[in-house]
Amino acid sequence: MLIYTIKRFFLAILVALTVSVITFSLNQLSGDPAIAMAGETASDSDIEYIRKLYGFDRPVHEQYLSWVARAAQGDLGQSFYFRIPVTDLLAERLPVSMILGVSAITFAIVLSVPLGVLAAMRPNSWLDRFALGLSVVGQAMPSFWLALMLIVLLGVMFPILPMTGSDSWQNFVMPTIVLGYYATPAIMRLTRAGMLEVLGSDYIRTARAKGLKRHTILFKHALRNAVIPVVSLAAVQFGFMLGGSIVIESIFALHGAGYLAWESIGRLDLPVVQAIVLVFSLFYIVLTFLSDLLNAWLDPRIRVS
Amino acid sequence: MKRILTAVTAAALTIGASGTAIAGKAEDTLNIVWERELENVDSYFNTAREGIIVNRMTWDNLLYRDPQTMDYVPLIAKSYEWVDDTTLKFELKEGLTFHNGEKLDADDVVFTYNWVADPANGVKTQQNVSWIDSAEKLGPYSVQINLKEPFPAALEFVSGAIPIYPEEYYTEVGPDGMGLKPVGSGPYMISNVEPGREIVWKKFDDYMKDSPKGQPQIGTIIQRTIPERNTQIAELLAGKADWMWRVPADQADRLSSSGKVTIVNEQTFRIGYITLDSSGVTGDTPLKDVRVRQAINYAIDREAIVEALVRGKSEVVNAACFPSQFGCTDDVTTYEYDPEKAKALLAEAGYPDGFSIDFYAYRNRDYAEAMMGFLGEAGIKANLNYLKYATLRDKIRAKEVPMGFMTWGSYSINDVSAITSHFFKHGSDDLALDDKVKALLDRGDTTVDSAVREAAYKEALQIIADQAYWVPLWSYNTNYAFSNDLNFTPSADEIPRFFTASWK
Numbered sequence: 093m094l095i096y097t098i099k100r101f102f103l104a105i106l107v108a109l110t111v112s113v114i115t116f117s118l119n120q121l122s123g124d125p126a127i128a129m130a131g132e133t134a135s136d137s138d139i140e141y142i143r144k145l146y147g148f149d150r151p152v153h154e155q156y157l158s159w160v161a162r163a164a165q166g167d168l169g170q171s172f173y174f175r176i177p178v179t180d181l182l183a184e185r186l187p188v189s190m191i192l193g194v195s196a197i198t199f200a201i202v203l204s205v206p207l208g209v210l211a212a213m214r215p216n217s218w219l220d221r222f223a224l225g226l227s228v229v230g231q232a233m234p235s236f237w238l239a240l241m242l243i244v245l246l247g248v249m250f251p252i253l254p255m256t257g258s259d260s261w262q263n264f265v266m267p268t269i270v271l272g273y274y275a276t277p278a279i280m281r282l283t284r285a286g287m288l289e290v291l292g293s294d295y296i297r298t299a300r301a302k303g304l305k306r307h308t309i310l311f312k313h314a315l316r317n318a319v320i321p322v323v324s325l326a327a328v329q330f331g332f333m334l335g336g337s338i339v340i341e342s343i344f345a346l347h348g349a350g351y352l353a354w355e356s357i358g359r360l361d362l363p364v365v366q367a368i369v370l371v372f373s374l375f376y377i378v379l380t381f382l383s384d385l386l387n388a389w390l391d392p393r394i395r396v397s
Numbered sequence: 398m399k400r401i402l403t404a405v406t407a408a409a410l411t412i413g414a415s416g417t418a419i420a421g422k423a424e425d426t427l428n429i430v431w432e433r434e435l436e437n438v439d440s441y442f443n444t445a446r447e448g449i450i451v452n453r454m455t456w457d458n459l460l461y462r463d464p465q466t467m468d469y470v471p472l473i474a475k476s477y478e479w480v481d482d483t484t485l486k487f488e489l490k491e492g493l494t495f496h497n498g499e500k501l502d503a504d505d506v507v508f509t510y511n512w513v514a515d516p517a518n519g520v521k522t523q524q525n526v527s528w529i530d531s532a533e534k535l536g537p538y539s540v541q542i543n544l545k546e547p548f549p550a551a552l553e554f555v556s557g558a559i560p561i562y563p564e565e566y567y568t569e570v571g572p573d574g575m576g577l578k579p580v581g582s583g584p585y586m587i588s589n590v591e592p593g594r595e596i597v598w599k600k601f602d603d604y605m606k607d608s609p610k611g612q613p614q615i616g617t618i619i620q621r622t623i624p625e626r627n628t629q630i631a632e633l634l635a636g637k638a639d640w641m642w643r644v645p646a647d648q649a650d651r652l653s654s655s656g657k658v659t660i661v662n663e664q665t666f667r668i669g670y671i672t673l674d675s676s677g678v679t680g681d682t683p684l685k686d687v688r689v690r691q692a693i694n695y696a697i698d699r700e701a702i703v704e705a706l707v708r709g710k711s712e713v714v715n716a717a718c719f720p721s722q723f724g725c726t727d728d729v730t731t732y733e734y735d736p737e738k739a740k741a742l743l744a745e746a747g748y749p750d751g752f753s754i755d756f757y758a759y760r761n762r763d764y765a766e767a768m769m770g771f772l773g774e775a776g777i778k779a780n781l782n783y784l785k786y787a788t789l790r791d792k793i794r795a796k797e798v799p800m801g802f803m804t805w806g807s808y809s810i811n812d813v814s815a816i817t818s819h820f821f822k823h824g825s826d827d828l829a830l831d832d833k834v835k836a837l838l839d840r841g842d843t844t845v846d847s848a849v850r851e852a853a854y855k856e857a858l859q860i861i862a863d864q865a866y867w868v869p870l871w872s873y874n875t876n877y878a879f880s881n882d883l884n885f886t887p888s889a890d891e892i893p894r895f896f897t898a899s900w901k
Contacts, residue, residue, distance in 0.1 A: 124791050136825050138523045141516065173436045174592055175573065240627050248635045255631055256623050342624040347594050351624065355434060360787055 093388065096395050100384050104377045111373040112163075115366055116156045124148070125172060125360040146172065159366065168370075169363035173356070178367045182349065186371070188258045189341070189348035192267055193334040199272030200279055201326060208283025209315065212291060223284070227277030239270045239343045256345035267344045271337055275329040282325055286318030320391050327383035331376040421639040422882040422900045425616035429640040429895065430623045430632060434593035437576040440560060441513060441520045449557075449809065449892050453610075454598060454618075456560030456581035459487055459506065460552060461609045464888035467721065467811050469552050470609045473501065473561055473582070475538075482547040482845055483530075485555070489538040493605055495563040496586035506540045507532045508564035518572075522808075525558035549845045550723075550812040557810065584613040584896035596620040614899035630878070633658055639883055642893065644876040646708045652878055661877045662709040663887040666719045667806040668816075669764070669870035674799040676830040682799045683752050690865035692742035694732035696775035699870055701734070702767050709874035716858045717817050717867050721889065724813035724841060724854035729862035739775040751776025757801040758782075759789045764870075765802050794825040804873065809890045813854050814842050821861065829866040 126143040143149050162169065168178035211223040246266060247255040254263050290296060291314055299309045334350075341351035349368055356364040388395040421427055437443045440452035461472040471477070474487040493501040510532035513520050520526050528548040533541045544551060566580050579587045582605075585598035598618040606612075621638075623629045630648065632638035634657060644652065644660065653660040673684045673693065683689045699713045715732075718725035743751060756772075756779035758765040769779045779800070784792070792798050807815040818838045820826050834857045841853035861867060877887050885898045 124787075127787055127791055127794070141523065145519065175437055175442060175576065176592065240631075243628060243631045248631050251635055255628060255635070255637065256621065343628050345621070345623040345625070345628060347622070355624075358785060358787075 093395050096388060097385065100381055104381045107377050108370075108374060112160065112366075112370055113156070115369045116159070117152075119362050119365060120152055125362055127360075159363075163367075163370065168367040171356075171361055171364050173359050173361040173364070178363050181352070181364065182367060182371065185347060185349045185352045188346050189334055189337065189350055191258075191264060192271060192337055192340070192346065192348060193330060195264055195268040196271035196333050196337075197275065197326065197330045199268050200275040200329065203272070204276045204280035205283050205319070205322070208280040209287055209310070211280070212284045212287030212318075213310075215288065220284075223280060227280050230273050230277040235270050235274050236339050236343055238273065239266070239340060242266045242270065243343070258346050258348075263344070263346070267337075267340050267346060271333055271340050275326075275333065279322060279325060279329065282322050283318065286321060287314060290314045290318045316390060320387050323386050323390070324380075324383050327379040331372070331379050334372060334375055421636070421880055425900070427615045427618045427640065427883070427895065427898065428632075428638045429618065429620045430629050430638045431620065431642065432622065432624050432626065432629070434622050434624075435596075436593070437572075438579050438587065438590055438596060439572050439575040440558070442572055442576065444521055446806070446809075446891065450895075451596065452558075452560055453892055453894060454583055454585045454896055455579055455587055456562070456583045457605070457608070457610075458556050458560050459489075460556035462553070462556040462811070462890075463609065464890055464892070464894070469556050472556075472605075472609060473506070477552075477555075479845060480541070483544040485542045485544070485551065486535070487540045487542070489540065490605070491538055493582060494603055495566070495580050495582045496601055497563065497566060497580045499563045499565055499580075501561065501563070501582050502537055503534045503540050505564045506561055507534045508567070509559070509562045510540075510542055512562070512567070513559065522558070525554055528554070547843045547845060549842065549850060550810065550814045553810045553812055553815075558808070584608070584610055585618060594622050610894070611897050613896045615895070618895055633878055633880070636880070639880040640877070640885065640893075640895075641879070642875055642877045642887075644878045646706075646876065649876040649878065657881070658878050659881055659883070659885075661879075661885070661887055662874055663877065663891075664710045664712075664889045665806065665873045665875055665891040666722075666809050666811075666889065667804050667873040667891070668714050668719050669761075669802065669804045669873065670717065671768075671868035671870065672793070672798070672801050672803055672820075672826075672828055673866060673868065674796075674828045675864065675866050676828055678796045678828060678830070679799045682754060683746065683748060684754070684799055686746045687864055688742045688746040689748065690868075691732065692739040692746070692775065693772065693777065694865050694868050695735045695742065696739035696777065697768050697771045697868060697870075698734040702764060703871045706761075706764055706767060707871050707874070709876065711871050711874045713871050714869045715862065717820065717861050717869055718813045718858065719807060719816065719872060722807065722811050722813045722816065723847075724817075724850055726851075726855050726858060728855070729859050731862070732865070736771075736775055743776060748776070751778065753778040753780065754800055755780050755782060755798070757784060757789055757792065757798045759784055759786045759802075760804065761802075768802065790826075793828075796828075802870075806873075806891070809892060811890070813858075814838075817854065817857060817861070818842050821857065821866070829861070829864070831860065831864065831866070834860050 126139045126148050147155065170176065171178050171181055174181060207223045211220040214220060243255050246253045253265055257263050296309060296314060299313055337348065338350040338354045341348040353365060353368040431447055433445055433447050435443060435445055435447045435451065438451050440448050457472050459472060459474040460469045460477065463470055473489055473493065475490045477485060477487045480486050489503060489506065495501055510529055512518055513526040514529035514531065516523065528544055528551060530543040530545045535541050560581065563580050567575060577590055584601055584604050586601045587596060588599050589597040600613040600616050604613060623632065629638060629641045630652065633641055649660050652658055673690050674682060675684055675690060677685045703711050703713055714720065715727050716725060716729045720727060754777065756769065758781065762783060765781060769781060772779045789801065793801060805816055821829060821831065821834045822838050823830055823835055837853045837857035841850040844850060875891065877885065879885050882901050883898060884901055887893060
């Protein structure tokens with residue numbers, strides 16, 4: 093288990109470094125930040141002035157190395173656009189994305205795992221059909237559409253929830269439903285398929301023959317095996333929800349990190365883009381790492397091989 | 398698909414909205430929403446139009462440009478005079494104060510002008526201030542501003558981009574402090590800023606009594622950033638927002654007919670144009686032939702596009718400027734829609750079967766596609782490359798764009814030097830590189846004699862039209878949507894003035 097953990101850990105670090113190099117080089121290709129910063133009425137000399145001021149005229153590898161060196165010390169630079177430290181900006185915006193991501197993945201798991209288990213217990217029943225219908229709709233419906241429909245329903249027709257902002261828990265209800273629902277189909281289908289497979293296997297038949305209690309079989313023996321792929325999937329989905337909620341954040345004016353990243357790309361605010369990509373990929377890497385460990389703990393075969 | 402969805406959503410929103418507005422009037426709080434995250438409320442450190450709105454509300458300038466007459470009227474200054482081509486003299490009003498109680502006198506004016514003129518202080522749009530040489534105090538309420546060279550558009554900046562800052566406070570807190578706790582002398586004082594998300598203003602009770610801006614009426618104004626337009630509409634219909642702008646034409650119709658909000662349309666200084674590589678700097682294209690450029694002008698039915706897509710108060714423009722700008726004239730060669738003439742010109746130029754060309758755009762994809770349709774009828778196959786603004790501008794400057802659909806808002810400056818001179822004086826956006834045009838524009842840009850200026854600009858605009866260096870397209874317009882409880886009048890300079898707004 094220890095060797096396995098160490099191996100995974102080094103792999104994670106390698107991935108993190110690779111991501112930082114790729115982000116940095118892609119940013120270099122995306123345009124001249126001096127032009128974006130100077131704004132549309134700027135003259136050539138304005139742009140040249142900004143280019144010098146921010147060091148865009150230095151060689152790329154030099155810019156990258158100085159960025160990495162400062163990032164390692166926790167200094168992510170200053171936002172070109174807001175003129176405040178990137179860390180301050182992230183401290184303000186990341187919590188919003190975190191709350192949304194955690195509540196959405198919780199919503200998705202709470203909704204989809206029990207539903208998947210129930211559907212697998214009674215395949216082809218009305219419950220199974222209902223679960224199938226729910227996941228087909230979830231897969232097919234664009235999330236911005238669902239978001240706008242919820243706004244019409246709960247914000248305008250029956251004004252019981254705030255539509256924008258992030259001041260109270262109520263602000264997160266609609267975004268959580270929309271974002272969480274998006275992840276539901278995959279998790280539910282995987283739970284159902286896993287459970288069906290496990291429930292039909294020999295050791296479950298043996299367990300039944302031994303006369304074990306139904307819920308012991310279901311939760312201790314079957315679910316534990318069936319959720320292994322679900323754990324990996326949920327980790328990936330969670331990472332996706334932290335970073336991929338741009339649409340949701342912009343519709344509900346949540347001002348989280350996903351939307352900040354998207355906007356920063358448009359205005360070529362490179363320190364912010366780099367910092368967010370770095371932070372999100374670190375999350376991703378940590379989550380994948382943890383889910384690998386969790387799976388190894390759940391399934392001894394993984395850690396042995 | 399997206400258009401259909403937005404249309405359906407707007408319809409659903411209109412039907413869904415019930416009851417009357419609640420938030421605004423009852424609490425004397427005007428809730429405004431816009432989509433842009435303003436980087437810094439200190440107007441010397443942002444380049445956004447929203448920044449100009451904040452600037453006009455929070456600060457005063459020496460002069461004020463009346464939005465109706467476009468005249469410069471006294472604001473902080475009591476009077477002004479051009480001593481000569483490079484010297485401006487201002488007498489200031491007495492007894493004015495900033496929001497923090499600091500007295501406003503010649504020291505503040507001199508400090509502000511000298512501070513912004515120093516490139517080391519890094520004012521973001523250097524063009525706004527680079528004409529200033531220095532400012533001198535002549536007396537406690539008397540100031541002289543020295544220009545580097547004759548700059549006839551100076552008063553545009555005096556009344557626009559250069560608000561007066563409090564010397565003591567700004568020296569103490571600097572731009573970063575000003576960005577978070579701004580202090581000005583304008584009709585509204587800022588009580589809270591959450592960068593990019595929210596700004597809160599309170600009425601400034603000690604505001605200048607005889608201000609041409611009028612007296613602030615509404616007690617509190619709260620601005621929130623909502624990136625998604627459909628959400629803004631939902632908030633407006635639910636009464637949680639009282640004002641929004643830039644409502645697309647199709648949604649404006651629906652909102653207007655619902656009767657739940659007021660929609661007003663107004664022109665803006667922004668015009669659209671197609672830049673054509675007439676000098677061949679991007680490579681050897683058919684556009685080097687003036688007949689081809691004229692054919693492109695004839696081929697596009699601008700009237701039809703304005704009528705069907707742009708709509709509102711927009712009009713076709715024929716010269717390379719916005720009609721109200723000083724020096725602009727529509728009395729130039731015009732190209733009415735004439736597909737036959739376009740084809741004939743193309744044949745004459747040696748392209749009887751047309752040709753194919755790269756066409757770039759960054760906004761209004763529907764307008765771009767309509768123009769491509771018209772060009773296609775004349776035999777010109779335009780291949781669309783749709784890019785982000787900064788990327789496209791970069792490409793134009795790198796001389797990689799033979800033909801691009803662009804727009805220009807002149808920064809709301811009511812003078813052709815902010816547009817024609819920007820594009821045709823061999824700068825990096827100039828693809829025509831016409832020496833004669835440059836000489837004429839230079840003449841117009843360097844004297845304060847209005848007659849000389851007008852004549853020079855007219856001749857330059859005439860050459861630009863004859864040579865068809867551009868395809869001037871149309872002016873833009875914007876729809877303002879606001880609560881039925883609100884009195885609000887937009888202006889063509891696209892600077893909403895909430896200090897003139899009031900409740901019904």
